[in-house]
Amino acid sequence: MIIVPLGVASATPTAVRHLPSVALWREGDVHLFDCGENAQMRMLQAGLKRSKIENIFISHFDMDHYSGLLGLITTLQLQRREKTLTIVGPKGIKEFVEWNVDFAKIDLNFKIEYVEVDEDFESQRVIDNDDYYVEARPLNHTSFCMGFRFQEKDKPGKVDADKAHALGITDDEQFKALKAGEDIKLEDGTLVKSYDIVGHPRPGDSFAYVSDTKYCPNSVKLAMNTNILYHETTFSDALADKAAETGHSTSSDAARVANEAQTKLLVIGHFSARYTNPFVLLREARAKFFPAWLATELRPIYTNPAQEKGIVKPKIQIKEMDEKQAMKPQKRKKFDKGGSSKRFRSRKSGPPDRRPRRDDSGERRKKRPERQSNDYGSNQGSSRPTKHITPRTPFDDFDRF
């Protein structure tokens, strides 16, 4: 299971944060939790195919959580989707989508199945199939809002093939029966018990999505023993009053849910636009629960890195990845060329190398693009010739986070 935050802003998007949406990738399918404006673009940038969406879960009708739904449906129509799409949401979601599709005179190629949830429910399995189920529970927001738990069903244990062959089991049907937990009788009358051959069931992966709520016991129930809990953290502890007033959580509320639910990893998102640096929120959450991570748009979070790493690759660079990559070739050169390591002589140590090295200086300049880009051609206090660079607005860097 791979979780990809697509939008980590709260109601107001910022220059670097988009409206709420989180994608869950599992065995080639995508499940979307909320669908804020721009979710479909972020999917594209994250390397997730929109055609692979199976289910869309809308937590509530605050516009920021479903403003991207109609655009996404239109894209699926243009992609000539034929597969049924399931949309889960509060009662009224069907009317909203159908009215808009009618208004735009779109004759959808694909069927949409709706699972509408009434306000007075306690808990409901909104999706239930052979491999996984999704449970919804009401949260405590200023309007009706629900949280979700995506739970893979336990997988049967592994069959000890050597032991089975030694006992003379060769038939596929017999293997299936044993895997299903049934005991079988061989032709010679020997009884083979399932638990002798089949190992313990393997627990399924789990993910909880808790958005737009004050602290509430249902959040804990949804997140109980999950591998990943994605919890909203709109405000820092200093604004607890504001959080209570607007039906949102602080970093401490998120950490409290994580502690009570004994989740394995807390990921916080849905940050108020006032926090240009959400690390303030992370620090507060980490003081009370560890491990806690900041949701970063497009950066995948793996529940099983050994198997999943690299399956979902962002199509655009995110800032820290960019920096790491910039470091790599420099390091490699240093080792490859062994003897020539004085090319990378520390600036503080030793006298400057006076040999004329035009190529080298050119190369060096390329390696320090950040110094050059801050230059803007002014080049004050430097002996280097002025190099004219087109000034860039800070907005150029939108997607580099």
Ligand SMILES: [Zn+2]
């Ligand atoms: Zn919200």
